[in-house]
Amino acid sequence: AQSVTQLGSHVSVSEGALVLLRCNYSSSVPPYLFWYVQYPNQGLQLLLKYTSAATLVKGINGFEAEFKKSETSFHLTKPSAHMSDAAEYFCAVSESNFGNEKLTFGTGTRLTIIP
C-alpha cells in the first residue's frame, strides 16, 4: 500500500522568502509523484509531476521539487514567495506500473504569505 505524509498542515512565509513544503511517501513499487495546488474556490491544478525521468522537476509558477529515493521525499520549493502563492498544496503518489492508477493524497498544506 502506498501513503503520503505532508509535514505541517499550515505554513506561513514572508513575501520574497523561500517556500518549502515537505512530502514523504511510501510505495512498494517505483512511484509517480505529483504536487497539486488548490486556490480558493477552485479545483485542483497540477503544479508538477515526477515520472521516473529527471529527479529535479520544474513546474508552473516557479515551483520545483526533487525526488530523493533514499529519503523517500518529494519536497516542493520556490525561491521567492509571492502573494499569489497563497493556497492549499497537496502531494500525491500513484503506482507507476501501468499508469492511470488512483492517486493517494497527503492531508494538504495550507500556505499563507505574509506581506
Next chain:
Amino acid sequence: EAGVTQFPSHSVIEKGQTVTLRCDPISGHDNLYWYRRVMGKEIKFLLHFVKESKQDESGMPNNRFLAERTGGTYSTLKVQPAELEDSGVYFCASSPLQGEETQYFGPGTRLLVL
C-alpha cells in the same frame, strides 16, 4: 478545450435525502475518477471508471453510494440515503486512456448533510 465540470457546485440536504452529483470529463478522456475530501482530511479515492466499466471501486464507503457512467461519457454519483458523515467535497478527475499520468480535476461539489 473545456476542463472537467461538476454539478452542482454546492448542495445542502437533510439526512435521509438523496443527492446526485454529476461529472463531465474532458472530451475524449476514457478514465474517470471520483475522490472525496471530508472535513479537512486527506482527499480519498472512491472509484475509477474506464469508459463505462468500473475498474476499481475499492474506495466506495458503503452501498449507499452508487456511481454510474452510462455510455462512457459523463458520470453520476448518487448518495441514498445521505448521512451526516457524507458531508465533504466530492472531486471528479479524468485522464486519457493511455500515455498520460496526469489526472485533471474538476472544481468539486461541496455537499453538506444536515
